Amino acid sequence: MRAPRLAAPTLWHHPNFLKLWIGQSVSQFGNQFTGIALQFLAVKALLASPAQVGLLAALGTFPFLFIGLFVGVWVDRHPRRPILIAGDVGRGLIVAAIAGLTFFGVVRLEYLYVLAFATGVLTVFFDVSYQAYLPALVPRGQIMEGNSKLEATNTTAQVAGPVLAGLFVEAAGYALPMATDGLTFFFSAGLMARIRKEERTPAPSERKSVMAEIRDGLRIVFGDRRLWSIAGCTGTANFFSGALFALFSIYAIRSLGLNAFWIGVIGGVGGIGGILGAFTANRLANRIGVGHAIIVAILVGAVSSFGILLATPGLAFAFLTAMGFGGALGTLWYNINQVSLRQSLVPVRLQGRLNATMRFLVWGTLPIGNLVGGGLGEVIGVYPALVIAVVGGLLAVPWVFFSPVRELKTIPPPAED
Secondary structure, X not given: OOOOOOOOOOHHHOHHHHHHHHHHHHHHHHHHHHHHHHHHHHHHXXXXXXXXXXXXHHHHHHHHHHHHHHHHXXXXXXXXXXXXXXXXXXXXXXXXXXXXXHHOOOOOHHHHHHHHHHHHHHHHHHHHHHHXXXXXXXXXXXXXXXXXXHHHHHHHHHHHHHHHHHHHHHHHOOHHHHHHHHHHHHHHHHHHOOOOOOOOOOOHHHOOOHHHHHHHHHHHHHOOHHHHHHHHXXXXXXXXXXXXXXXXXXXXXXXOOOOHHHHHHHHXXXXXXXXXXXXXXXXXXHHHOHHHHHHHHHHHXXXXXXXXXXXXXXOHHHHHHHHHHHHHHHHHHHHHHHHHHHHHHOOHHHHHHHHHHHHHHHHXXXXXXXXXXXXXXXXXXXXXXXXXXXXXHHHHHHHHHOOHHHHOOOOOOOOOO
């Protein structure tokens, strides 16, 4: 008689992962509150120009250019969990400070610039540590399951969060939604403080110089055509997305006449595409192959952006919702598959350097796109600048279409440490 076959363990029974998952889901929910409140604070209350909105957006991601590579080396030399906790606490305090300045009526764009840059610095440390932490927290064979669960719940927060945020902003102004976001950062930090998993960090005798380790990170990416093709694709997409982001709120609020509630509803309905993407990314890769899934994903995201060019005051909701739905669907398909691919190609001990190098290359284009988009909006007008940003997004596709990524059928076996 055959022994009963045991079901494979899942991350539902992994208490440490569940703490990370729940904390990040709540924090991502809160982020939607600040996202909408800050857009309307800058565009409606402070009357920011396209160039000023572009600068505000750029300052949040400039730190990836300035310190991203060094942070990757530093993260690989230290336990990641304390860095994650400090990043959440620090960002919670900054968001609370913005809420306080807004509540007392003394907020200015110059203050937002400084606080956006400070938040960006903490986000570099957090994000590099976060992507390097998951492969060390869960078994290598469950990395894709972990990424799918994290992305699914984050996207769920993006569905409900914007709608509630829009109502919140319309009913209570800008300060209270941002203060609520600050509390979610503290909640996430508290849960991560309860994770019990020993992390291995290299002994001082095993370490190289900082510059040598930065070169290692660059060598990892540029030594594997699959990795630098992904970097080129993501960097190009982020450049044009950054330009689009700098112009979106001004166009939606001033030209299309949308208020905070409708912006929130558009974000929420569009986020449903992200949920669908998170739950179907693995199935898509199994059906058409990982490489083809990555190509289809980036193409879907790029084509969806054309919705903003077709939007008119009477049809804004329909076209912007379609844009959000398709964009989130493509983004989740793309992120889950390409991040899982990256995490499998490189050993755990090098994940920090890999992620920092990738963040430097792909997020470094985002602030440049913000500045270019805002500058173009100032010089040639918001709509012509939007046309350039949307059409330019298609240039991300050739990076992966004409690369070995296209030939990948499955995620390769995990690299050995």
